[in-house]
Amino acid sequence: MVEELKKKRVHKPAEERQAEILDAAVLIFASKGYQVADVQTIAEHAGVGKGTVYRHFPTKEELFKQALIRQLDILRCKMLRAHDAYSDPLQQLKAVMSTYFQFFDDHPETIELFVHERAEFGHDETPLYFARMHEHTDDWIPMFEAVKAALPMRDIDVEEMMCLCGEIMHGAVYLSKAIVPSRASHERLEQVFRFYLHGLVTNASIDEIYQLHNL
Amino acid sequence: MVEELKKKRVHKPAEERQAEILDAAVLIFASKGYQVADVQTIAEHAGVGKGTVYRHFPTKEELFKQALIRQLDILRCKMLRAHDAYSDPLQQLKAVMSTYFQFFDDHPETIELFVHERAEFGHDETPLYFARMHEHTDDWIPMFEAVKAALPMRDIDVEEMMCLCGEIMHGAVYLSKAIVPSRASHERLEQVFRFYLHGLVTNASIDEIYQLHNL
DNA sequence: CATAACTGACCGACCAGTCCGTCCGGTTGA
DNA sequence: TCAACCGGACGGACTGGTCGGTCAGTTATG
Numbered sequence: 244m245v246e247e248l249k250k251k252r253v254h255k256p257a258e259e260r261q262a263e264i265l266d267a268a269v270l271i272f273a274s275k276g277y278q279v280a281d282v283q284t285i286a287e288h289a290g291v292g293k294g295t296v297y298r299h300f301p302t303k304e305e306l307f308k309q310a311l312i313r314q315l316d317i318l319r320c321k322m323l324r325a326h327d328a329y330s331d332p333l334q335q336l337k338a339v340m341s342t343y344f345q346f347f348d349d350h351p352e353t354i355e356l357f358v359h360e361r362a363e364f365g366h367d368e369t370p371l372y373f374a375r376m377h378e379h380t381d382d383w384i385p386m387f388e389a390v391k392a393a394l395p396m397r398d399i400d401v402e403e404m405m406c407l408c409g410e411i412m413h414g415a416v417y418l419s420k421a422i423v424p425s426r427a428s429h430e431r432l433e434q435v436f437r438f439y440l441h442g443l444v445t446n447a448s449i450d451e452i453y454q455l456h457n458l
Numbered sequence: 459m460v461e462e463l464k465k466k467r468v469h470k471p472a473e474e475r476q477a478e479i480l481d482a483a484v485l486i487f488a489s490k491g492y493q494v495a496d497v498q499t500i501a502e503h504a505g506v507g508k509g510t511v512y513r514h515f516p517t518k519e520e521l522f523k524q525a526l527i528r529q530l531d532i533l534r535c536k537m538l539r540a541h542d543a544y545s546d547p548l549q550q551l552k553a554v555m556s557t558y559f560q561f562f563d564d565h566p567e568t569i570e571l572f573v574h575e576r577a578e579f580g581h582d583e584t585p586l587y588f589a590r591m592h593e594h595t596d597d598w599i600p601m602f603e604a605v606k607a608a609l610p611m612r613d614i615d616v617e618e619m620m621c622l623c624g625e626i627m628h629g630a631v632y633l634s635k636a637i638v639p640s641r642a643s644h645e646r647l648e649q650v651f652r653f654y655l656h657g658l659v660t661n662a663s664i665d666e667i668y669q670l671h672n673l
Numbered sequence: 674c675a676t677a678a679c680t681g682a683c684c685g686a687c688c689a690g691t692c693c694g695t696c697c698g699g700t701t702g703a
Numbered sequence: 704t705c706a707a708c709c710g711g712a713c714g715g716a717c718t719g720g721t722c723g724g725t726c727a728g729t730t731a732t733g
Contacts, residue, residue, distance in 0.1 A: 252730055276578060278491070278494065286680095286681095291679075294678095295679055297723090298679075302724085303722095303723065358576055361573055363491060363577070409633065410629035410633050411626055414628050418624065434618065435622075441657040442657040469698065469712060470712090496687085497688080498715090506713075506714080508714075509715065510714070512691080517689085518690085
């Protein structure tokens with residue numbers, strides 16, 4: 244009656260195995276948090292033994308960070324692609340923001356991963372989330388410069404523009420789950436984007452700008 | 459030589475004991491996180507035995523939540539006091555925002571506490587941080603109504619105003635530690651407040667508004 | 674058969690919560 | 704005034720269970 248179904252052992256290229264393990268890690272870490280998630284569960288979920296996990300990642304901590312980096316790279320990549328799809332700087336900005344919101348709509352577990360990183364490791368080192376953000380700051384400067392040039396801007400420097408943009412997007416996503424009734428993040432794109440522009444410009448009509456830039 | 463310094467046992471009113479324990483709990487939970495912090499350490503820090511902690515709080519989780527609630531109440535109370543010190547709605551708003559930033563400047567450990575709550579318990583229940591915020595939403599509606607009446611507002615309803623205000627303040631505080639070089643939160647007050655107003659109004663001169671309201 | 678990948682039982686450290694002996698300090702009565 | 708007494712607050716050793724990381728043995732592959 245009780246079938247002893249033995250999983251067949253398979254050897255795979257390291258890269259593929261690691262990807263499987265990382266996918267499982269993202270899920271488990273996101274749902275339980277770093278401390279509570281246990282490596283055994285991740286291994287089972289990835290369909291491998293615990294020993295195998297440790298063959299590919301030296302410690303639980305490293306496993307977590309790799310899982311996180313994987314997600315960060317995916318997000319970053321999507322944002323860059325969204326940017327490159329447009330030439331008008333305001334369209335670029337809106338597309339990037341949209342991608343950001345959409346990403347967290349599609350992968351709510353990633354929010355949890357970020358939250359847990361901030362809680363667990365943000366204490367004494369800058370979270371990878373921000374480290375990476377900051378590391379790649381330069382990539383976005385040209386866009387913000389262009390936005391600035393395109394708008395009747397009040398006196399704000401580019402760094403401040405970027406900082407505010409990051410804060411408001413992060414805030415919207417981070418708090419999106421907490422608001423009752425919770426709205427899908429991307430529904431908030433329009434609201435947040437308009438608000439952001441209003442916050443930047445002097446006194447021009449936002450509607451004019453919208454029309455001018457086909458937003 | 460080695461003095462056996464035995465702590466004298468002292469009986470105290472329950473309330474006082476609990477306050478001592480909660481203060482220790484805030485510190486330890488904030489610095490280590492919910493999972494890593496151990497009750498023994500909290501007990502030692504409060505100058506009591508572990509058993510005593512469990513006399514006053516049924517579980518570690520309850521201890522954490524009480525510690526959090528304590529901080530939330532302090533913050534809320536300060537914000538209300540700041541509000542009541544002014545009659546002009548814009549001055550009130552600015553004062554409340556200022557208090558919020560100042561509080562986290564003075565008690566950076568409280569940020570950590572919120573972060574850990576979101577990570578540990580925000581998963582399946584609304585964090586107390588937001589629950590309380592939402593619970594007391596009504597307290598702030600009159601102020602935002604008044605702000606709205608005082609400004610040449612674009613078409614935003616009060617709920618949205620409050621939501622955006624919360625997000626931008628939370629974002630500024632939450633990210634304040636991540637930015638390099640990190641600025642004291644309160645230094646950002648002016649920047650964030652102006653940004654917020656710009657985001658609300660139609661096309662009036664912010665400077666006019668500032669002068670009119672003595673900001 | 675040689676080698677590399679894989680496995681999971683095992684070890685030791687760690688910790689939430691318990692439990693009972695200890696001792697404080699308020700009360701009583703002579 | 705003070706000594707004997709007692710309720711209950713207190714302390715901390717202990718227990719039971721958990722989990723990160725290891726390693727000796729097993730299985731696939733060439």
